[in-house]
Amino acid sequence: MIDIEGFDDVVRHSWAIGVESNNSWVRFKKKLQFLKSNIQVKNSSSRIRCRSKRKMLQDSLESIDARIIEGDGSASLRELRVMTLKELNELDHLSNVDLAQKAKVKWGIEGGENSGHFHVVVNRKRHQLAIRGIFIDGVWVDDPGRSPFSREEIKRVVWDCGSSKAPGLDGFSFGFIKRYWDLHEDDVVDFVLHFYHHSSIPKGSNASFFTVIPKIWSLVKLK
Structure with a gap:
């Protein structure tokens, strides 16, 4: 709407x-x-x-x-x-x-019920899909936490996502985020950087609000 x-x-x-x-x-x-x-x-x-x-x-x-x-x-x-x-x-x-x-x-x-079979599959692949390091500007970094995200990087990631894709069940799609980027850019950047610095989700926030889901084998780039 x-x-x-x-x-x-x-x-x-x-x-x-x-x-x-x-x-x-x-x-x-x-x-x-x-x-x-x-x-x-x-x-x-x-x-x-x-x-x-x-x-x-x-x-x-x-x-x-x-x-x-x-x-x-x-x-x-x-x-x-x-x-x-x-x-x-x-x-x-x-x-x-x-x-x-x-x-x-x-x-x-x-659509995706939390069945026992689903959890077995996820747990079996958790070790295989673990991210042990990534390439940053052509350099392999096994501790990516030492390289903070820039404002431009965060915006680029948002724009790389399909506009009809929603980050969660709140219904706010990436098209919505892009359309009002001038309005809530600072909030989005602060949100991402807070997780970078603290590596924790505050009490009362939904733990599924921020989830890293590798979709390919041997992931070496955040894209």
């Missing part, structure tokens, strides 16, 4: 709230939680308006078609029909995007 009218205002207003915490993870999490709550309210009212508008447009289209069948083929009426169909298609597009996001979240929750 990122394209609905007024969405930008909701995001920017929500992100401007003050969060009192010295922990960048806690600040980032609370801002996302507050934003998500406001987006849910916005989406709920938007869906009601969309349903009402769609009913009105559908009735208008049926009326236009009835007049055309009766012989009224004026240019203005045909133009009105085209405009009505265009508005209906735009509403259907917004609805399809909303349904696609809901399906993605539903699959994330229910």
Whole structure:
């Protein structure tokens, strides 16, 4: 629902709230939680308006078609029909995007059940997929913690990810992060650097919020 009218205002207003915490993870999490709550309210009212508008447009289209069948083929009426169909298609597009996001979240929750077999497979491969070092600017580093991430590196990683991919079940896709990068760049950078310096997840944060999942054998680059 990122394209609905007024969405930008909701995001920017929500992100401007003050969060009192010295922990960048806690600040980032609370801002996302507050934003998500406001987006849910916005989406709920938007869906009601969309349903009402769609009913009105559908009735208008049926009326236009009835007049055309009766012989009224004026240019203005045909133009009105085209405009009505265009508005209906735009509403259907917004609805399809909303349904696609809901399906993605539903699959994330229910698709990969925490079965015993799943855990056996993961534990067996844990040693094989362990990251023992990486190449940084052509130099092998077996203790990557000595090379902090730069602001440019963090942004590049975000932009390398598909816009429709979501980092978690919170529903905030990389497309969302890219679109509002100017708004929350500092929060994202502080969030990443906090984990780099402390190597720990604050109490109360979801441990799955930040997960490194190697998808290839012999991983030597963070990409």
